Amino acid sequence: MESKLYSINEVIKFIEKGDLLALAGDEKVLSQLPKGNWIAGTIPYFMDIEKGLFTQEQIYVNKLANSTDKFLIKIYDENTIDNLVNDTHDNGFSLLILPAFQKIHQSYAIKAETMDGLYNNPIVGWVSGMNLNSTDTPKTYNGLEAKSYEDKAVVVHVELPNNQFAQIEIVNIFKQDNENDSIEFFTDNFEVVNCLINGQEKNLSQYIDDNNIDVKLPLVADYSGASINVSIKNVDTENGIVSFYAPVFENKLYKFAKPVQNYVNEFEKNILEIEVKNKFSCNCVLNYLYGELENRKINNVKGLITFGEIGYQLLNQTLVTLSISEI
Amino acid sequence: MEIIPNKNRKEWKDLVTGQSNVTLKNFFFQMKITQTKSLIAKGNLTIDKAVEDVYNLCVKFSKAKNMSDDLTAIFGKEETSIDKMRQVSDTIVNENNELTNTIDFIKPKANKINSVKLEIERIRREAAEREAVFEKRKKELENQLAQEKKMREEIENRIAINRKNKIIEDEKKAKERKILKIANENSHTSQRTTSFVSEQTKIQKRNEEEDLLKAKASTRRRKSEALKQQEKKRTFFQRLFDF
Numbered sequence: 096m097e098s099k100l101y102s103i104n105e106v107i108k109f110i111e112k113g114d115l116l117a118l119a120g121d122e123k124v125l126s127q128l129p130k131g132n133w134i135a136g137t138i139p140y141f142m143d144i145e146k147g148l149f150t151q152e153q154i155y156v157n158k159l160a161n162s163t164d165k166f167l168i169k170i171y172d173e174n175t176i177d178n179l180v181n182d183t184h185d186n187g188f189s190l191l192i193l194p195a196f197q198k199i200h201q202s203y204a205i206k207a208e209t210m211d212g213l214y215n216n217p218i219v220g221w222v223s224g225m226n227l228n229s230t231d232t233p234k235t236y237n238g239l240e241a242k243s244y245e246d247k248a249v250v251v252h253v254e255l256p257n258n259q260f261a262q263i264e265i266v267n268i269f270k271q272d273n274e275n276d277s278i279e280f281f282t283d284n285f286e287v288v289n290c291l292i293n294g295q296e297k298n299l300s301q302y303i304d305d306n307n308i309d310v311k312l313p314l315v316a317d318y319s320g321a322s323i324n325v326s327i328k329n330v331d332t333e334n335g336i337v338s339f340y341a342p343v344f345e346n347k348l349y350k351f352a353k354p355v356q357n358y359v360n361e362f363e364k365n366i367l368e369i370e371v372k373n374k375f376s377c378n379c380v381l382n383y384l385y386g387e388l389e390n391r392k393i394n395n396v397k398g399l400i401t402f403g404e405i406g407y408q409l410l411n412q413t414l415v416t417l418s419i420s421e422i
Numbered sequence: 423m424e425i426i427p428n429k430n431r432k433e434w435k436d437l438v439t440g441q442s443n444v445t446l447k448n449f450f451f452q453m454k455i456t457q458t459k460s461l462i463a464k465g466n467l468t469i470d471k472a473v474e475d476v477y478n479l480c481v482k483f484s485k486a487k488n489m490s491d492d493l494t495a496i497f498g499k500e501e502t503s504i505d506k507m508r509q510v511s512d513t514i515v516n517e518n519n520e521l522t523n524t525i526d527f528i529k530p531k532a533n534k535i536n537s538v539k540l541e542i543e544r545i546r547r548e549a550a551e552r553e554a555v556f557e558k559r560k561k562e563l564e565n566q567l568a569q570e571k572k573m574r575e576e577i578e579n580r581i582a583i584n585r586k587n588k589i590i591e592d593e594k595k596a597k598e599r600k601i602l603k604i605a606n607e608n609s610h611t612s613q614r615t616t617s618f619v620s621e622q623t624k625i626q627k628r629n630e631e632e633d634l635l636k637a638k639a640s641t642r643r644r645k646s647e648a649l650k651q652q653e654k655k656r657t658f659f660q661r662l663f664d665f
Contacts, residue, residue: 186482209461214454214479262486263449319459320445321452346460407453422485 098375099397100143100153103127110238113162115251117190117375119399121151121226122234126243128154133238134168134249136192136223137231140383140400147388147400151226155399157375159190165254168239170247173202180212184254188261188417190375191220191250193409195233195402199248204342204409205283213407217261219417220250221377222403233402258422263406264369266414267322268361268382269352271315278314278349286338299337300330311385313412314339314349325349326381326411340381340402341409358386362393362414373416377401381412426484427497428513429477437496438462438472444495447488454479 096109103124109116110131118125118135125135139151160166169182176199183189193200200222207213225231235249236242255261278299279291290299303310313324326340343349355361362382376398382388383400396414404415427433436442440459446452458476461467483489 209457209466213457214450217450260483260485262483264487265449318456319452320447321449321456346463406449420485420487 096156096158098157099155100141100150101156102153106154106156109156109158114158115160115162115164115166115253116238117157117159117192117251118154118236118238119221119223119401120154122231122243123151124154125234125236128236128238128241130241131238132162132166132168133236134190134192134251135236135238136194136221136249136401137234138221138224138399138401139226140224140380142378142383142388142393142397142400144397146390146392147383149226149389159251159374160253167252168237169250169252170237170244171199171250172247173198176203176248177206177210179218179248179250180210180215182250183212183216183218183252186216186257186260187252187254188217188219188419189250189252190417191218191248191405192235193220193222193248193403193405194235194245195222195224197233197246199246200403200409201285201342203248204285207408208283208342208344217263217417218405218407219263219375219415220405221399221401221415222405222409224380224402227380255419259419260422261374261417261419264373264416264418265321265404265406265410266362266365266369266416267315267324267410267412268355268358268365269313269315269324269412270322271317271350272353273350275350278351279347280343280345280349283342283344285342286336287343288335288337298335300332300335303327303330303337304332308351309354311381312352312354314343315352316344316347316349323408324352324411324413326379339411341411355386358382358388359391359393362396366393366395366414369416373418375417376414377404378414379404379410379412382414426477426481426493428516429473430516431497433496434473434477435469438469438476442496444492446492446495448483448486448492450483450486451480451489451492 096114101109106116106118107129110129110133113132116131116133118128118133119138119141120135121139122137125137128135135154139149141148141150141153141155143155165184167182167184169179171179179189179191191203193203223233223235225233232245234243234245235247237244237249276293279294280287281290287299289296290302291297292299292302302308310327310330313326316323316325324341325343328338328340330337362378376396378396378398378400380400380402388400398414398416404410404413406413406415433442437444437455438458439462446455454476458467458472462469462472480489480493
């Protein structure tokens with residue numbers, strides 16, 4: 096089964112077959128689905144085969160496993176999310192969907208930084224969202240009960256045979272601009288007032304305002320060679336608070352990213368380096384908006400457009416893929 | 423790089439403590455090392471445990487993309503086959519030494535384990551003996567209970583029989599009382615009957631006497647009549663004669 100958008104009737108037929116599916120779509124269509132081996136999250140933005148698009152009628156389908164494979168669907172809240180690692184198989188992967196702007200979203204983002212066993216198996220996923228021009232709320236779905244949640248994470252843990260392994264790859268078109276100031280933070284948090292700019296304490300919102308920093312550019316930290324973004328959600332200069340779409344961490348050194356002129360070109364340049372035939376792929380809605388990806392095609396890239404990506408930890412403005420390889 | 427370098431190599435420690443300047447390419451490796459360095463820096467993870475974790479995961483994901491490049495970058499390019507064999511041989515010797523050390527370490531512990539095992543065996547035997555005694559006592563109590571139950575049943579039976587007999591007796595007495603009552607009533611009746619009969623007899627007697635008297639009276643009357651007739655006749659004839 097190819098990963099792409101399908102009509103609701105087609106998806107119902109897939110569900111009846113019994114294979115394990117990861118679905119994404121607007122809640123109007125997801126709420127019509129029958130019980131089965133599926134998990135889902137709300138999102139109406141996609142990068143389909145032909146182009147980026149907004150749709151509330153179709154559902155994006157990723158087939159994760161056959162009906163005969165071993166998998167476990169579980170629900171977690173902000174108190175039980177620590178158990179996620181314990182529920183994984185010895186060899187396999189987990190796909191996690193978090194509802195945006197909820198405690199569970201923030202809880203996972205903070206805890207994953209130091210979670211023991213987080214890297215034992217790939218944990219990939221995304222943050223569910225909604226139509227940005229609506230008052231809908233992000234939701235996650237447990238297909239076993241055809242039930243939706245506004246405040247809980249839905250995870251499927253999939254076992255792989257010993258001759259296979261899963262791996263996560265990312266494409267981040269943003270790199271630290273070494274010309275920029277180094278920024279460090281005092282706490283792990285989604286919101287910041289003060290920070291250290293080149294070792295000096297300053298108010299971050301004021302710093303951004305004073306330096307006319309383009310807030311479409313994320314803060315970038317170097318994770319042993321991986322560029323990890325933290326995107327800016329809001330700069331409240333009046334109250335001196337900056338809020339982010341992911342937490343900043345106290346023991347990391349951040350710099351604002353170098354500007355990107357052409358999102359499509361940058362993605363296509365970097366996509367050659369990653370596994371194109373993947374089991375799952377998602378990209379950030381900020382890339383979709385800032386890069387004006389609607390109705391534009393990125394070669395060899397298709398998948399969900401999400402309110403946050405999971406590549407073990409919560410990521411921003413990053414393309415994340417999961418692929419299965421033979422040993 | 424085919425073989426994951428021995429975890430005793432210095433480069434592993436340098437990697438997890440951040441002293442290595444290698445830029446990694448594999449995403450899992452990048453994130454794992456970053457987390458490990460952070461945890462060690464905070465004192466939440468020992469270096470040895472960190473090396474163990476990272477080593478094991480590298481073995482698990484040795485075929486992942488860029489892992490080979492990363493390991494080469496960390497440990498250097500793959501040596502010649504002789505060097506490789508030497509390395510393998512060193513690895514075997516090291517592992518052998520490790521094994522010997524482990525055995526020396528384990529031996530006293532194994533001895534301790536043996537004595538603990540013997541102690542456990544002794545405790546188990548005692549427990550088995552106690553259990554046997556308990557079982558025996560339990561059987562005795564069960565027998566006793568069974569006997570008491572049997573006696574209780576017998577007593578209950580007897581009580582039931584006695585109650586039944588009493589009821590029967592009460593019923594019998596009631597019957598007798600009833601019979602007696604009837605008998606009394608009968609005797610009153612027969613007395614009344616007897617007196618009635620005697621009355622009747624008396625009446626009958628009286629009647630018979632009256633009848634007799636009447637019969638006698640009637641006979642006398644007839645006789646008297648007859649005499650009167652005779653007298654009349656005589657008188658007639660007398661008159662006739664006299665005439």
